[in-house]
Amino acid sequence: MWRDTALVAGKDLRIELRSRVVMHQVVPVAVMVLVLFAFALGPDRAPMARAAPGLFWVAVLFASVLAVQRSFALEAPDGARDGLRLSGLDPAGVFLGKTAAVAVQMVVLEVVLTAGVVVLYGSHIRSYGSIVVAGLAGTAGLAAAGTLYGALAAGLRVRETLLPFLFLPVAAPVLLAGTRAWQAALGIGSGSAGDPWVRLLLVFAAVYLALGVVIFGPLQEAS
Amino acid sequence: MSPADPAVAPWSPRATWVVRGLGIAAAVALAATIWLGLWVTPPDQVQHNLVRLVYIHPPIAWVALYLAFGVAAASSVLWLWPRTRSRFWDRLAVSAVEVGIVFTALTLVTGSIWGRPTWGVWWAWDARLTSTALLLVLLLGYMAVRRVPADPDSRARRSAVVALVAAVDVPIVHFSVDWWHTLHQGATVLNANLSPTIHGSMAWTLLLGFVAFTLLFAWMLAIRYRVEVLSEHLQDSELDVALHERWAEGTAPVPGPDGALAGSGRPA
């Protein structure tokens, strides 16, 4: 299974390296979202800085929808999806591989967005450690749940509108927990500790990774 | 899926009798609940007449969040499990979800109506309301996936996964929103619990309310299940008709009712 994971992840990431769709389209959209939030909340920086954690995670959430859609659009042409199914690769490995590829792209995006938040909103990061852990855990959870739903919606003509509708409610706890963790790390709001929230993000990621591994195979049998 | 039978078997007399009994029992119990709730029981000491909504809101919430959602999630799991897979579970799941949507929406509405005079707000982001609202969205998502045209197996597969993910997600949401309030210093946690001392005729009416709405749910589930069976059959036979008409307008010989190919008359 792990070998198949590496295979699929490598394939997806190599395609991204060559085509650079996420880098050139998804990341700018996410940064644009940050800019738009500034227009909505500005011009004073204070409201922006206070809202920065939530805005960051909202931008991440929307970007993850795009990243997942892209991940499954890779296999849309020429019956590649059927090819993947019939290739004999372990479905759990395919799931983990695609999830890993999405997660890597999301992490790159988040680094850019973090820099954007610091620059545009004037946020001060107090604790880099918890930012990193929260970001990784949240990303893993989003990538797992997104890949699971992406597989469900793949190949359907309504996929563009269906995927967000399905995925965003499921991703809500990540938004909630991620924002709280970031608030603690940025020293915003009433100082509730960020640790419980990071733990929640880890639980979420574990649950959806496990669920995806179990259910991806049976799901793929849907035509 | 080729329907070999020309018609769907009607319910057995026993099934018809059970469902009819459920419907009548539900109607009687609901009428009694209304009568007791609105007239016979006294106003509460604290909540005055607002307590009357307690006879319908918690029962409706129980049906929506535990009965309907529980049946939908369990049926989906049973369908996904290869050893127990059967169209029965898929049909039961979609029936439970649809009835569940009605009850979940009503949970939110009755809760909102109760909340407005009680706490002064139409809505609050506490754990219960938030996860109920999210459940409604997830159920609507289930129906959206259901509407995508696909063969019954694929459709059942996708729907079951949506239900399963929802079943996993709702507790997580509830838990995290709960934490949100308890960890947030200085927040007022809305106490949505009933007044602890509810006794006498009020307690009996509440119990009756639970029973009545449960019976109603069971009846609605049965009727909706039957609707599902019938509409699936109708879709299959419509497909047959369409196929037959397609053959007829082509140059291929049309298969007769006995399956033998008649001599081909070549249409213009």
Place this chain on the structure above:
Amino acid sequence: MSYIDAGYAIAFGVLAAYAAILWRRRQRLERSASRAPAHRDP
């Protein structure tokens, strides 16, 4: 007082409406399903 009436009216109104919709849908489907289809699958 009107809140309670509104609550009861909405709850039972919606449930009654849904029940009626289900019942009518079922009746229509029973009728069209009992008519044997014109063609059979070979």
